[in-house]
Amino acid sequence: MTVPLSxxxxxxxxxxxxxxxxxxxxxEEDEQQxxxxxxxxxxxxxxxxxxAGVLILLRNLDIISIGLHNWWAVFILVPAVxxxxxxxxxxxxxxxxxxxxxxxxxGAAVLTLVxxxxxxxWRWGRIWPLFLVAGGISALMNGLGEQRATGDDAEQD
Numbered sequence: 512m513t514v515p516l517s518x519x520x521x522x523x524x525x526x527x528x529x530x531x532x533x534x535x536x537x538x539e540e541d542e543q544q545x546x547x548x549x550x551x552x553x554x555x556x557x558x559x560x561x562x563a564g565v566l567i568l569l570r571n572l573d574i575i576s577i578g579l580h581n582w583w584a585v586f587i588l589v590p591a592v593x594x595x596x597x598x599x600x601x602x603x604x605x606x607x608x609x610x611x612x613x614x615x616x617x618g619a620a621v622l623t624l625v626x627x628x629x630x631x632x633w634r635w636g637r638i639w640p641l642f643l644v645a646g647g648i649s650a651l652m653n654g655l656g657e658q659r660a661t662g663d664d665a666e667q668d
Contacts, residue, residue: 552596559592584629591622608656617649 563585569575570582598615605612624641627633 581629584626587622587626587629591619591626594622595619608652610653613649613653613656617645620645
């Protein structure tokens with residue numbers, strides 16, 4: 512009687528340590544961002560970073576004088592621009608106003624208002640009603656967007 516030197520592999524149940532192939536983790540073709548859009552995003556962010564760096568360098572070298580209080584608040588504009596771009600992208604995809612569009616644009620407006628207040632030295636006591644105005648406009652636009660959506664759905668039936 513001969514004994515095999517290596518036993519035949521037996522199928523095992525998947526464990527928590529099993530790794531999926533990379534192909535399974537890749538987004539579907541329609542989920543990937545188009546190359547032109549990625550290029551535009553890179554161009555925008557690269558340009559903003561370049562502009563901010565050059566302006567700060569010129570100010571530090573006393574070549575230009577930027578009379579901005581709290582210049583660091585410029586960095587609050589980075590997420591504001593990102594939120595604005597998300598809102599525009601969501602609007603283009605949906606083709607109409609949606610709560611996602613409204614939320615993104617409201618976020619961009621609030622962050623921009625905060626950044627401008629800090630940069631320009633505005634007094635919070637005077638501008639706080641603008642936050643109410645921004646929220647009211649967003650709520651109205653969301654209500655109008657929902658009304659249009661239900662009207663469009665009713666017409667399709």
